Amino acid sequence: MSERILVTGGAGYIGSNIAAALCKRPGTDVLVVDDFSSGDWRNLVHVDCEVRATDCDDPALLDEIASGAFSTIFHEAAITDTTIMDQRLMVEVNTNAFADILEASHASATRVVYASSAGTYGNSPALNKVGNGEEPENIYGFSKLAMDRVAYRWHERHSSTIIGLRYFNVYGPGETHKNEKSGNKTASMMLQLYEQVKAGNQPRLFKYGEQKRDFVYIRDIVAANLAALDAPRSGVCNVGSGQARSFNDIVNTISQALELELETEYFDNPFSFYQNHTEADLSDTLSLLQWQPEWTLEKGMFDYISLLEKGHRGPAETA
Numbered sequence: 001m002s003e004r005i006l007v008t009g010g011a012g013y014i015g016s017n018i019a020a021a022l023c024k025r026p027g028t029d030v031l032v033v034d035d036f037s038s039g040d041w042r043n044l045v046h047v048d049c050e051v052r053a054t055d056c057d058d059p060a061l062l063d064e065i066a067s068g069a070f071s072t073i074f075h076e077a078a079i080t081d082t083t084i085m086d087q088r089l090m091v092e093v094n095t096n097a098f099a100d101i102l103e104a105s106h107a108s109a110t111r112v113v114y115a116s117s118a119g120t121y122g123n124s125p126a127l128n129k130v131g132n133g134e135e136p137e138n139i140y141g142f143s144k145l146a147m148d149r150v151a152y153r154w155h156e157r158h159s160s161t162i163i164g165l166r167y168f169n170v171y172g173p174g175e176t177h178k179n180e181k182s183g184n185k186t187a188s189m190m191l192q193l194y195e196q197v198k199a200g201n202q203p204r205l206f207k208y209g210e211q212k213r214d215f216v217y218i219r220d221i222v223a224a225n226l227a228a229l230d231a232p233r234s235g236v237c238n239v240g241s242g243q244a245r246s247f248n249d250i251v252n253t254i255s256q257a258l259e260l261e262l263e264t265e266y267f268d269n270p271f272s273f274y275q276n277h278t279e280a281d282l283s284d285t286l287s288l289l290q291w292q293p294e295w296t297l298e299k300g301m302f303d304y305i306s307l308l309e310k311g312h313r314g315p316a317e318t319a
């Protein structure tokens with residue numbers, strides 16, 4: 001018997017990578033629901049799934065969830081542009097819709113795996129650990145922390161399992177639309193810098209490139225989501241590489257991968273809020289998901305750049 005899985009935000013970067021991986025599992029039917037506000041059809045060209053253009057809290061979809069139409073929901077839909085400041089809109093789309101999905105999924109004992117974010121930690125000192133230093137610095141980070149709080153309230157009484165994954169800075173195939181669609185360039189530093197270099201420019205970094213982030217490769221993000229299918233209990237955990245690496249490290253790796261001598265141009269950081277050091281503590285992740293990252297920055301970036309060089313733009317599993 002086949003299993004039907006819902007991926008909200010499945011035309012987006014991470015959602016399309018999850019959908020592509022699920023479609024490769026025998027006996028799995030995938031429904032992607034997306035409002036196409038930031039996602040892009042091109043991510044789904046080589047993903048053999050059903051697609052529905054609507055809101056993730058569309059009443060008809062909630063009825064389907066409540067009636068037990070899906071064995072699992074991967075909830076990736078969200079406003080993902082962290083520079084959007086409309087507080088009501090951000091909480092409505094990110095938090096309210098998630099609360100509706102949890103309510104509907106309780107009725108049918110459907111497992112929910114959802115995207116939270118390292119934005120919940122703001123600029124708190126690393127190591128970042130769930131339950132510590134949750135001081136979001138913008139409405140996006142707050143909307144994700146509010147989602148986790150909704151989930152915590154359900155944990156004891158929900159009829160199934162709810163897993164929150166706090167992604168750190170994700171990079172890898174499937175994110176090209178983020179630079180093309182939004183006025184703000186919201187793709188990873190890896191793609192921004194790669195595109196600068198390919199356009200014949202020197203890489204540009206905020207002074208002096210020593211800011212550190214936990215960069216996590218998309219193949220690890222997908223693996224963590226698949227691991228959540230078997231997680232034995234509800235919980236919220238970090239999904240990162242567990243390593244903080246500098247922006248200069250990214251430029252050095254691009255220069256190695258493309259065999260180019262690159263000279264970085266440094267400029268003043270215009271943002272008053274900026275995460276200068278993020279690093280995921282993964283101890284809770286290992287115990288909840290039985291999953292560990294496998295892609296170092298160098299290994300992930302070499303894989304990514306080789307796909308970009310071949311012109312591959314969709315999710316990793318469709319290469």
Ligand SMILES: NC(=O)c1ccc[n+]([C@@H]2O[C@H](COP(=O)([O-])OP(=O)(O)OC[C@H]3O[C@@H](n4cnc5c(N)ncnc54)[C@H](O)[C@@H]3O)[C@@H](O)[C@H]2O)c1
Pocket residue numbers: 008009010011012013014015033034035036037038039040054055056057075076077078079080093097115116117118119166167168169170171178
């Ligand atoms: N990319 C990262 O580094 C990162 C880091 C932390 C958390 N996240 C989270 O991961 C999830 C996926 O992010 P992404 O990077 O793939 O971004 P994305 O913008 O590519 O994907 C989000 C998708 O959700 C869709 N969407 C938005 N509102 C919707 C709605 N109301 N109903 C239906 N669809 C809707 C968009 O059209 C888009 O396809 C998001 O929840 C995001 O907050 C991403």
